[in-house]
Amino acid sequence: MTLHEYVLFDPLFSYADAEAMVRLCERFGGYGMYSAENEGGPEMGEGLTQRHDAVLNYLRAGGMHGAGEPVSVLAARTNYFREEYAYGTRPLIEGIEPFLFHEGFVEAARQIHGRRVIEPAIVFANLMVPGQELALHTDVPEFRGVNRKMHPQWLLVAMRHSGLFEDWRMPIATGVAWFHDCDGGEFAFYPDGADGPPVYHKVAYNTALLVDTDSVFHGVDRVAPGDAVDLPALKPGMQLAFDGDGRWSVRDGDRAVADYRWEELRFSISWKAYCFADEAERDAWRTHTDDLSLEETLATMVEDLRSRGRITGDTPPSRDLALMIIDEYIRFPPPVAA
Ligand SMILES: [Fe+2]
Numbered sequence: 252m253t254l255h256e257y258v259l260f261d262p263l264f265s266y267a268d269a270e271a272m273v274r275l276c277e278r279f280g281g282y283g284m285y286s287a288e289n290e291g292g293p294e295m296g297e298g299l300t301q302r303h304d305a306v307l308n309y310l311r312a313g314g315m316h317g318a319g320e321p322v323s324v325l326a327a328r329t330n331y332f333r334e335e336y337a338y339g340t341r342p343l344i345e346g347i348e349p350f351l352f353h354e355g356f357v358e359a360a361r362q363i364h365g366r367r368v369i370e371p372a373i374v375f376a377n378l379m380v381p382g383q384e385l386a387l388h389t390d391v392p393e394f395r396g397v398n399r400k401m402h403p404q405w406l407l408v409a410m411r412h413s414g415l416f417e418d419w420r421m422p423i424a425t426g427v428a429w430f431h432d433c434d435g436g437e438f439a440f441y442p443d444g445a446d447g448p449p450v451y452h453k454v455a456y457n458t459a460l461l462v463d464t465d466s467v468f469h470g471v472d473r474v475a476p477g478d479a480v481d482l483p484a485l486k487p488g489m490q491l492a493f494d495g496d497g498r499w500s501v502r503d504g505d506r507a508v509a510d511y512r513w514e515e516l517r518f519s520i521s522w523k524a525y526c527f528a529d530e531a532e533r534d535a536w537r538t539h540t541d542d543l544s545l546e547e548t549l550a551t552m553v554e555d556l557r558s559r560g561r562i563t564g565d566t567p568p569s570r571d572l573a574l575m576i577i578d579e580y581i582r583f584p585p586p587v588a589a
Contacts, residue, residue, distance in 0.1 A: 253442035258359035260459040285333035309386035337374035359461040360424035368527035381475035382482035392465040396542025426522035428459035436517035440469035
């Protein structure tokens with residue numbers, strides 16, 4: 252038994268239903284780039300990126316396996332392609348319903364959090380090309396009153412790791428599923444915490460994992476690690492598009508930057524669901540009757556930082572305080588050698 256329980260599905264679907272997910276991915280057609288580089292909100296920590304915690308750690312470690320590379324290459328490695336297939340319980344593409352309402356995911360979500368009322372929040376696809384990898388991180392959690400729409404993502408992550416706001420946290424379960432075999436691109440995660448050993452899940456057809464990814468550090472190892480891949484200079488705004496007949500291309504406007512065969516890519520679909528203890532808790536979340544404010548959040552953290560001896564005199568200015576919060580509360584697993 253690990254510190255954080257997780258559930259493995261092998262297989263997740265019938266063969267026909269798994270095939271339908273691959274066809275759905277093709278039918279969706281085009282995938283925009285998801286970048287961790289966008290600026291944080293104006294409220295605090297000016298100039299920090301949304302995931303300043305993960306970016307700092309990744310740059311410090313020099314990538315997933317500590318091979319020192321220029322920042323521009325590391326950025327191209329980690330800016331992958333992503334689009335939504337469902338939002339809330341609303342499908343955004345026909346055919347996603349068996350995944351969105353997968354009974355096995357719902358049951359597993361109840362199991363890992365010990366909470367009865369499971370409500371799907373989002374389904375999205377992630378596509379990566381050879382040479383890409385995903386920096387170690389925990390996902391952005393959500394609290395009643397403090398969420399990623401209004402507040403910087405690194406702050407929400409630090410709130411989870413601080414353990415100070417658990418009464419307001421909405422536990423989320425994340426299912427990740429794969430519908431092809433892949434060279435490299437293992438899902439690496441730490442179910443025993445940052446000090447425990449990593450577990451590597453090989454990307455294999457029709458398998459899935461359900462994990463509390465808001466609490467468990469995870470990342471994606473390099474796709475096609477053995478090949479001397481010429482990673483194109485991927486930039487936000489580019490698109491990965493299905494060209495038919497098992498072919499994909501990265502496009503910069505009308506120009507094709509690179510093309511790939513299906514089997515060269517890494518494709519996963521993520522499912523996230525809120526896990527409520529009961530209907531009353533779900534209603535408090537919906538009607539905002541027990542919300543936390545940003546002011547209360549920061550006051551609690553500053554008080555805690557004083558009790559830990561990190562702050563002794565005046566409260567530091569916003570940016571310094573932000574960096575202190577990241578440094579104090581978010582303790583990453585140590586780098587793993589190649
Ligand atoms: Fe994640």
